[in-house]
Amino acid sequence: MNLLEKAVDVINNMGASSLLPLTVVFLSLCFGVKPGKAIRSGLMIGAGFVGINLIVEMMNSQLGTAAAKMSERFGLNLRVVDLGWQGASPMAWASWLSAIAIPLAILVNIVMLGMKLTRTVNIDLWNIWHMTFTGALAYTVTGKLWIGILGVAFHAAIVYKLGDLWAPFIGGYFELTGLTVPHGTASYMAPVACLTDWIIEKIPGIRDINFSIDQLQEKAGVLAEPIVIGGIMGTAIGLLAGDRPDDAFMLGIQMSAVMVLMPQIVKCIMEGLLPLSERAKKILSKRFGNGEFYIGLDPAVLLGDSQVVTAGLLFIPITLLIAMILPGNQVLPFGDLATISFFIAIAVAVHRGNLFRTLISGSLIMTMTLWITNQTIPWVTALAKSTGALSGDGLAAAMDQGGSPITYIFVELFQRDNLAGLLIISGIYIVCLAVSVKYSRAEKARGEDEEL
Numbered sequence: 001m002n003l004l005e006k007a008v009d010v011i012n013n014m015g016a017s018s019l020l021p022l023t024v025v026f027l028s029l030c031f032g033v034k035p036g037k038a039i040r041s042g043l044m045i046g047a048g049f050v051g052i053n054l055i056v057e058m059m060n061s062q063l064g065t066a067a068a069k070m071s072e073r074f075g076l077n078l079r080v081v082d083l084g085w086q087g088a089s090p091m092a093w094a095s096w097l098s099a100i101a102i103p104l105a106i107l108v109n110i111v112m113l114g115m116k117l118t119r120t121v122n123i124d125l126w127n128i129w130h131m132t133f134t135g136a137l138a139y140t141v142t143g144k145l146w147i148g149i150l151g152v153a154f155h156a157a158i159v160y161k162l163g164d165l166w167a168p169f170i171g172g173y174f175e176l177t178g179l180t181v182p183h184g185t186a187s188y189m190a191p192v193a194c195l196t197d198w199i200i201e202k203i204p205g206i207r208d209i210n211f212s213i214d215q216l217q218e219k220a221g222v223l224a225e226p227i228v229i230g231g232i233m234g235t236a237i238g239l240l241a242g243d244r245p246d247d248a249f250m251l252g253i254q255m256s257a258v259m260v261l262m263p264q265i266v267k268c269i270m271e272g273l274l275p276l277s278e279r280a281k282k283i284l285s286k287r288f289g290n291g292e293f294y295i296g297l298d299p300a301v302l303l304g305d306s307q308v309v310t311a312g313l314l315f316i317p318i319t320l321l322i323a324m325i326l327p328g329n330q331v332l333p334f335g336d337l338a339t340i341s342f343f344i345a346i347a348v349a350v351h352r353g354n355l356f357r358t359l360i361s362g363s364l365i366m367t368m369t370l371w372i373t374n375q376t377i378p379w380v381t382a383l384a385k386s387t388g389a390l391s392g393d394g395l396a397a398a399m400d401q402g403g404s405p406i407t408y409i410f411v412e413l414f415q416r417d418n419l420a421g422l423l424i425i426s427g428i429y430i431v432c433l434a435v436s437v438k439y440s441r442a443e444k445a446r447g448e449d450e451e452l
Contacts (some may be wrong), residue, residue: 021046022299023123024276044272051265052300055258062254062338069241070320078323080377080397084335085184086378087389088398092129094387095136095143101152105131108156113284120163120182121280122296127183131155134407137376140383142414143204144189151410158406160296162187163434166346167294168443173349179273179295179392180280185336185399186299188406189365191432193347194439196361212307212353229306230259233313236341240317255313262303268303302345307353311362312341318359319366331373336399343369350439368425369403375421376402405429 021042026039027221105128112118134155139148163182171177181187199205234255238248273295284293302308319333319340336343344362351357377395380402384390401407405425412422 001346003418012082018046020049020124021272022128023125024272027123028276028279031276032282033228033275033279037121037275041272041275044268047273048265048269048272049096049298049300051261051268052303054088055261055265058254058258062251066237066243066251066316068240068316069243070237071442073240073242078330078332080374080395081332082336083337083380083384083396083398083399084332084337085400086335087384087396088133088401089129089388091380091389091398092133092136092381092401094389095132095139095383097136097139097148097152098129100130100149101132101135102128104149104152105156108153109160112157112160117157118160118164119167119182119292120160120294121284122160122163122182123276124296124298128156128173128296128405130183130401131159131399134404134410136387137379137383138411140386140395141379141411144414147414151407155406159183159187159350162190163294163296165440166190166349167292167345168440170294170302170348172447173352176301176303178292179297179301181299181302181346182296184299185343185369185404186302188404189307189343189369190346190350191429191436192365192368193344193350193358193361194436195428195432196306196364197230197350197357197439198435200357200360209356210354212355226260227256229310230255230257230313235308237313237316259306259309262309265304267304269297299342299345302349303341305345305348307348307355307358308341308345311348311355311358312339314359315340315344315362315366318363319370322363322366323370326367326370329370330377330395331369331370331397331399333399340366342400368405368428369399371398372405372408372425373403375395375418376408 024045025038025042028041029035032042074419102125105122108174109118109120109122113121121436131152133417134153135148138151139145142148159182163180166182166187167180170180231252233252235248235252237255238251239245240249243251276295280295281293316337319337323329323331323333343365344358347361347365351361374397377397381390381394381396384396409422409426409429412418416422
């Protein structure tokens with residue numbers, strides 16, 4: 001095993017909760033933060049991500065089990081199970097292309113910063129697995145190494161630009177100033193929300209519908225507080241899954257805990273990032289010219305918002321319903337159901353907490369995700385078999401990354417076995433991106449006006 005392979009193996013085994021603190025300490029020292037403060041920052045971020053991981057694991061085990069029972073209870077005869085990010089990321093890391101992906105993704109970021117093509121400084125090495133997945137899938141399908149390497153670079157360049165687009169929303173709506181989320185389902189599916197919002201604005205009557213958790217709380221009082229909503233929705237999901245009332249109530253208690261604990265955990269991460277963020281902005285502004293720079297992080301930091309978690313809980317049964325009625329669908333949503341909040345997290349910010357619009361755009365996001373996931377089943381199955389994650393005649397699907405427009409468009413450009421699908425998805429996605437640029441500029445201008 002060479003040095004690069006060992007480094008990849010270490011990253012895969014450590015995960016974000018261990019890797020990110022070390023990265024932050026290292027970068028903090030490089031940017032001139034005092035050692036004591038750098039170490040404290042790293043530990044604070046580590047504590048935050050441990051907390052997030054504990055909650056996500058609980059949601060995976062409890063909500064995931066409830067979702068599986070729900071699908072079985074309502075007779076969903078879908079033959080290909082969604083592996084989720086838990087199944088997709090090990091496949092990406094197991095591909096030997098991952099040894100190239102990490103330094104390549106970092107190099108693309110540095111080059112784009114130097115050419116002033118991005119303001120996003122990615123410090124989230126763990127989520128490079130998304131870029132790796134695109135490259136590994138392309139290499140597996142085409143058999144050409146250069147296409148796999150190009151896939152990594154293509155995905156990296158796109159998400160750094162997406163990081164720039166979403167930074168005004170991350171700072172404006174979520175109040176996470178100086179941060180952005182360039183990675184994963186939250187980032188690459190948010191353009192769908194921008195197009196949806198633009199269309200809704202053109203429809204009289206519909207555009208005036210606006211309700212959020214905050215507005216419900218004003219009218220319903222304590223019954224609309226996040227902790228109560230979490231309890232009600234968790235219990236409802238348990239009952240729909242056929243659980244006994246006491247087990248359903250326990251799921252409700254656990255979802256109430258998510259609503260209470262997530263915002264506090266995100267505060268730990270923000271406190272830990274502050275010294276690095278401030279120093280990085282000063283040095284990068286001096287090196288690359290005046291302007292804002294954004295620290296790229298995992299979308300988990302967005303789960304501190306009650307609107308995001310509430311919408312995520314609602315989309316568990318909604319996604320299963322979409323899977324039932326989507327023509328030709330073979331995929332049973334499973335692995336990603338418990339963390340479906342990630343898919344619609346930035347959409348919540350685009351709609352400024354309007355739950356009505358989030359439900360519409362989120363439904364379109366999950367429909368597109370499932371449609372693409374069905375198209376990539378043969379590719380994901382081939383990758384799973386090549387990395388030893390699947391044996392025999394089984395099939396594999398992954399909504400997270402296997403359902404990504406970025407990955408699908410890139411691989412299909414070289415595979416060309418579904419030109420109609422390529423034209424439809426790429427056409428829709430390009431329009432979504434164009435509208436997203438307009439929305440990002442408007443959000444940035446709004447933020448600047450509020451500062452004056």
